């Protein structure tokens with residue numbers, strides 16, 4: 208179930224408290240007034256009866272005239288009294304509250320036997336009942352008014368109480384990783400909000416330190432790799448110049464040189480990723496030459512597996528982007544295509560501003576597609592990959608504003624599409 212936001216929850220809490228207090232107070236008032244009225248009526252009726260008995264003792268013939276709400280009766284029970292209403296006829300001594308029916312309301316009745324005389328006082332408590340109903344209605348109206356007021360005031364009050372928190376949440380939600388960070392702590396903040404802002408400031412500092420450390424680590428690694436790679440390259444060049452080297456050996460040395468060159472480019476790209484500002488630097492180069500440089504590293508493996516390599520790149524196409532970054536992307540996609548495809552083809556295309564790498568490999572199940580770009584996800588493969596390749600591709604795409612899409616059919620193959628945007632691929636006439 209979706210939880211209410213903090214402001215609404217405070218509004219509900221304030222409203223519930225106000226309404227409960229007013230309802231309890233109203234209920235108590237109603238009960239107290241009912242009791243008081245009852246006691247009053249009982250006292251009144253008892254006094255009227257005392258008055259009737261005293262008057263009868265002074266003058267046995269005297270029976271007071273009925274008032275607007277009171278009637279008096281004095282008679283001997285063995286003589287039938289023709290005036291006695293039906294609802295009084297079977298009652299003995301005592302105090303009664305009787306609903307006389309037909310909507311004529313309730314009567315409070317006291318009957319007392321003194322000697323051979325029976326005295327009856329009947330009091331119409333209808334007007335009291337009516338006032339009681341009016342009072343009840345008034346309490347209900349007050350309750351509804353309080354309900355409305357409590358909701359409105361509660362909402363305004365909760366807005367005031369949560370304002371600082373809402374402002375802080377808004378500020379946090381607009382933070383961008385590469386934008387300058389303005390401290391979240393403010394003088395006017397309440398203690399709790401200030402504590403939260405301070406904790407977030409500290410967390411952000413920690414986060415920056417970690418990123419810096421990671422970038423330094425990547426930069427150091429890739430920098431350190433360059434010296435041995437240059438040494439490999441130089442040694443290969445010297446070896447190639449050796450006339451005693453067989454033709455087969457020369458091809459091998461050439462392949463080692465190409466692999467070292469690719470690794471140097473990788474190191475450069477990793478360095479670029481670590482130094483985020485450099486990745487935006489662009490250069491213009493021909494698409495064909497670029498593809499040949501990348502593909503050469505995978506030639507041996509494709510030949511060994513008997514894979515057909517196809518390419519669809521217009522001869523006049525050129526690219527204008529960060530070459531090292533694009534090379535890293537293509538190498539990773541091509542490496543996966545060659546690694547996971549046992550037979551069939553591997554294809555690289557450049558068209559409509561998009562780079563496509565397709566293969567006739569095993570494909571990726573639909574439910575695994577969102578997972579493959581996760582860092583360390585390796586699927587069911589037994590090739591010993593680290594699950595880092597597509598994560599690097601994703602990070603480069605994020606940095607350069609490219610998008611990656613994967614289409615795959617299990618048993619038929621996969622196509623990875625990188626949308627490079629409108630201005631990267633162009634065609635010279």
Ligand code: ADP
Pocket residue numbers: 539543544547566568569570571579580584585586587588591592593594595596597598621
């Ligand atoms: P790695 O290849 O080192 O394991 P990646 O991040 O490059 O890591 O790929 C993640 C997972 O995605 C792979 O382990 C594999 O299961 C799947 N995958 C990637 N590319 C392909 C492809 N072309 N064909 C089939 N599966 C693939």
